[in-house]
Amino acid sequence: MCGIIGYTGHQQASPILVEALNNLEYRGYDSAGISVFKDNKTHETYRTAGKVETLKSTLNGHLSGNSGIAHTRWATHGDPTIENAHPHSDEVGSLSVVHNGIVENHLELREQLIEKGHKFSSNTDTETIPHLIEDFINEGHSFDQSVIKAASLIHGANSVVVMNNDHPDTIIAFKKGYAGGLIVGIGNKEALIASDLTAITPHCEKVVHLDDSEVAILKPDHVIFKNLENAVINKNINLVSNNPFASAKGKYRHFMLKEIHEQPESIISSLRGRISFQDNSVRLKDLSISDAKIKKIKKIFLTGMGTSMHAAMLGRLWFEKLAGIPAEWDNSSEFRYRDPLISEHTLFISISQSGETADTLAAMQLMTELEIAQITLCNNP
The missing domain is CATH 3.60.20.10 (Aminohydrolase, N-terminal nucleophile (Ntn) domain)
Structure with missing residues (x-):
């Protein structure tokens, strides 16, 4: 990149x-x-x-x-x-x-x-x-x-x-x-x-x-x-x-070390405004997928490249363990070239640190053309 x-x-x-x-x-x-x-x-x-x-x-x-x-x-x-x-x-x-x-x-x-x-x-x-x-x-x-x-x-x-x-x-x-x-x-x-x-x-x-x-x-x-x-x-x-x-790297020798130490704060920041621990409710106001469509999801497909792909691999385990929904992951660079079998009741989750990964964007475009429900996780606003 x-x-x-x-x-x-x-x-x-x-x-x-x-x-x-x-x-x-x-x-x-x-x-x-x-x-x-x-x-x-x-x-x-x-x-x-x-x-x-x-x-x-x-x-x-x-x-x-x-x-x-x-x-x-x-x-x-x-x-x-x-x-x-x-x-x-x-x-x-x-x-x-x-x-x-x-x-x-x-x-x-x-x-x-x-x-x-x-x-x-x-x-x-x-x-x-x-x-x-x-x-x-x-x-x-x-x-x-x-x-x-x-x-x-x-x-x-x-x-x-x-x-x-x-x-x-x-x-x-x-x-x-x-x-x-x-x-x-x-x-x-x-x-x-x-x-x-x-x-x-x-x-x-x-x-x-x-x-x-x-x-x-x-x-x-x-x-x-x-x-x-x-x-x-x-x-x-x-x-x-x-x-x-x-x-800035601040007091850390390199960005990776800084990101490791920032993980607790990053997790808390990602939960702020989205989860209420008082009534255990989830509030994803930016999610454009309707509740009715979410209830029909039968499979989750995750994709990314590099460390984002590693996150997709872990996400697959969590979705199956915590949500009980079958999940699958793939490398974005291979996904669009292998004629993937995606049903209309699939949720497609793309992960990109920069929001610019070309192969991930191409996979997202393919899912848009197929009118598949999508969620994107990105570190860049």
Whole structure:
């Protein structure tokens, strides 16, 4: 699960981007990189295979500018090397791109671009994106039109953020399919884009969540939202509070240890407002499934990935032991490919720490199409 952050505004971008990468470390990664516009003329890029601290020491305070993007990567296509780390650029170095997801048709696109004379410097699927955008710009399309046209050509679930030397204060992002989330932060003469709220909330309280097939064009003083038909759309602005203690490691050496020690409080918080120990009643006011439908449930199916899958495995035991309802679990990445047999009286429970796990989102979409009752457990608001 890659981490993405972008900033454009009146402050120095580099410290904000590095701080955000530190906040995104919990997502896991094997390489990191950053691009910042230098003197509003051209972007300067640093990449490293390893930790954010290694990237920070490489920068050594030399990277100055008011807009930039940064990224932490889990390798999917290509080894975890400096060459394959993000950001990636086009052939002439005018574009800088960070990406979360998989370009499923990248081999086909790469072949087409090579036939047009493009030269690639990495083995990643990501590098096809800046080359595609460059190709459309060379045909005479505007920056935002070129990004939208490129987005329409790539297959799969992808979240992408792009900078262009010819537009140093502009960042364009798009989300396609059920890739990791992209959240726009709107501040005072500054704007941010990130894959997680923890990277945004230290700087602004107004946020907008990008949905499937949507584009955001960020400038310091305003943000425009479009769809992939290039039409301007209206988006709801949400207010979020900044609780710095929630994302900080505090006195603990690492986040896992912090989470272990926080379990009692987390359990109590999850029960507050939902269970009354005075009359032993359960009050799930956010549950949209009717009582009548719940009473007809004959089987519970749980899914997740990683530690969320482990939670699903444990949940299966608890549901069968405490509720007496047959239960089953599966890895989200395998679920939708095996033609699962799901009856109409099944309750489908999906579990995701981030709320962005692509395979889990795809399984949820399949259940939505089958009109199966669903509950989702997520740590991210």
